[in-house]
Amino acid sequence: MPNPQRGTHNGSCIMQFTSTRDESHQAPLAAALADGLAPDGGLYVPTAFPDLGPEAFDGLERIEAIAERLLRPFFAGDRLEDALPAICAETFSFPVPLRDLKDDTAVLELFHGPTAAFKDVGARFLASGLSRLNAGAAEPVTILVATSGDTGAAVAAAFHQKPNVEVIVLYPKGRVSDRQEKQLTGWGGNVLTVAVQGVFDDCQQLVKAAFRDDWWQTHRRLSSANSINLGRLLPQMTYYAAASLWYQRRHGARPGFIVPSGNLGNALAALYARACGLPIGDVVMATNANRPVTHFLETGDWQPFDTEETLATAMDVGDPSNMERVRYHWSDVEALRHAVRAERITDDAIRRQIRRGPAVWGEVWDPHTATAVEVREQTSTPHWILVATAHPAKFEQIVEPLIGDTVPVPEALAAVMDRAAPAPEIAPSLDALRDVVVAREEQQRAAARE
Ligand SMILES: *Cc1c(COP(=O)(O)O)cnc(C)c1O
Numbered sequence: 001m002p003n004p005q006r007g008t009h010n011g012s013c014i015m016q017f018t019s020t021r022d023e024s025h026q027a028p029l030a031a032a033l034a035d036g037l038a039p040d041g042g043l044y045v046p047t048a049f050p051d052l053g054p055e056a057f058d059g060l061e062r063i064e065a066i067a068e069r070l071l072r073p074f075f076a077g078d079r080l081e082d083a084l085p086a087i088c089a090e091t092f093s094f095p096v097p098l099r100d101l102k103d104d105t106a107v108l109e110l111f112h113g114p115t116a117a118f119k120d121v122g123a124r125f126l127a128s129g130l131s132r133l134n135a136g137a138a139e140p141v142t143i144l145v146a147t148s149g150d151t152g153a154a155v156a157a158a159f160h161q162k163p164n165v166e167v168i169v170l171y172p173k174g175r176v177s178d179r180q181e182k183q184l185t186g187w188g189g190n191v192l193t194v195a196v197q198g199v200f201d202d203c204q205q206l207v208k209a210a211f212r213d214d215w216w217q218t219h220r221r222l223s224s225a226n227s228i229n230l231g232r233l234l235p236q237m238t239y240y241a242a243a244s245l246w247y248q249r250r251h252g253a254r255p256g257f258i259v260p261s262g263n264l265g266n267a268l269a270a271l272y273a274r275a276c277g278l279p280i281g282d283v284v285m286a287t288n289a290n291r292p293v294t295h296f297l298e299t300g301d302w303q304p305f306d307t308e309e310t311l312a313t314a315m316d317v318g319d320p321s322n323m324e325r326v327r328y329h330w331s332d333v334e335a336l337r338h339a340v341r342a343e344r345i346t347d348d349a350i351r352r353q354i355r356r357g358p359a360v361w362g363e364v365w366d367p368h369t370a371t372a373v374e375v376r377e378q379t380s381t382p383h384w385i386l387v388a389t390a391h392p393a394k395f396e397q398i399v400e401p402l403i404g405d406t407v408p409v410p411e412a413l414a415a416v417m418d419r420a421a422p423a424p425e426i427a428p429s430l431d432a433l434r435d436v437v438v439a440r441e442e443q444q445r446a447a448a449r450e
Pocket of ligand 1: 119260261262263264265266314389390
């Protein structure tokens with residue numbers, strides 16, 4: 001497969017998605033969303049990208065309208081096509097401001113949703129799409145999701161009380177912030193949260209193993225909501241589209257994006273948006289001290305690493321799941337080097353950027369966004385958009401001592417944290433996970449009998 005190519009989709013036929021492992025396997029959008037993973041264990045990718053220059057968005061200003069225009073070709077001929085406007089409207093129930101800072105730099109604030117991180121966008125879009133697809137199904141679909149903190153909270157919030165969908169969230173015990181833990185737990189109803197004694201990669205391995213496991217295959221209709229699901233990736237393209245158009249209209253220049261990166265879904269969405277013809281310049285992945293991405297770009301040699309714990313916990317990933325998509329699209333590392341840059345940012349630099357944020361930028365950065373700020377300061381060219389992936393109030397234990405001030409909690413986030421309750425804790429094994437799920441089913445059956 002070539003690099004994501006511009007203008008290869010004519011918009012009138014049904015858009016197909018293919019597996020990274022077997023191009024002969026193709027599926028329409030609805031199937032790709034519902035299944036999460038392709039049957040061969042690969043990840044779904046678009047077979048083509050529409051050709052949409054800035055002129056295709058003339059007269060469109062609001063992000064919902066831009067999203068609808070951008071995604072229409074991806075929904076062409078699909079069961080969900082008619083629902084696209086409603087899905088976009090439901091997704092963006094909160095603002096996504098692009099604010100100009102100094103030095104030809106702007107910040108795209110993706111943290112105004114219910115769980116105060118960018119993952120609300122993808123999770124709400126997926127929840128909206130999947131609940132529509134399942135509206136008439138006999139059996140609920142189970143969304144199994146591994147989280148390094150933010151995904152699980154966003155998915156739980158987005159799917160909570162959606163009919164015909166159950167959610168199981170796995171998070172690494174002791175490796176998320178107190179406030180993240182509060183957002184992950186206490187949902188109840190159709191959401192089960194489980195604390196895994198391990199790191200994020202253990203959680204991710206459990207999800208992958210469940211998809212291959214007989215018990216899970218026969219007892220549950222499984223789907224995923226990790227950034228491996230296309231239903232997360234596609235909507236993430238929309239804020240790159242909107243921000244690049246807004247920036248170009250304001251400043252007459254095409255901006256680059258600096259994206260705090262872990263599993264690489266967010267940065268890949270920027271590359272996809274650029275492939276659709278949006279006015280996007282360079283894309284830089286800002287990683288924390290974890291080295292799989294920078295090591296690969298430097299050496300051309302792909303290998304996962306053990307996860308290293310850093311201050312930017314949501315990016316503590318040693319084996320990024322979207323690397324499979326990246327390597328599928330850019331099978332030649334030299335081509336990939338032309339498409340994207342990556343910079344590894346230490347915890348010391350993260351701390352320094354948070355500390356000086358108020359004085360230098362007039363901003364309080366969260367530890368993830370701080371990696372992008374560090375990259376910006378290392379870069380002398382103009383016209384960059386910093387992608388702010390989380391609100392600093394989510395990581396107050398790191399941020400507040402560094403700035404010597406408190407960070408007010410956004411109202412939406414406070415409401416979510418009020419629900420908190422302890423989650424069952426398990427060893428990182430499929431057996432232990434099954435036991436918790438079975439126990440929960442029995443509890444629910446007993447409750448239903450009463
Ligand atoms: C998930 C997350 C990231 C990393 O995004 P990827 O798409 O996994 O690369 C960065 N910052 C925050 C706050 C996150 O929650």
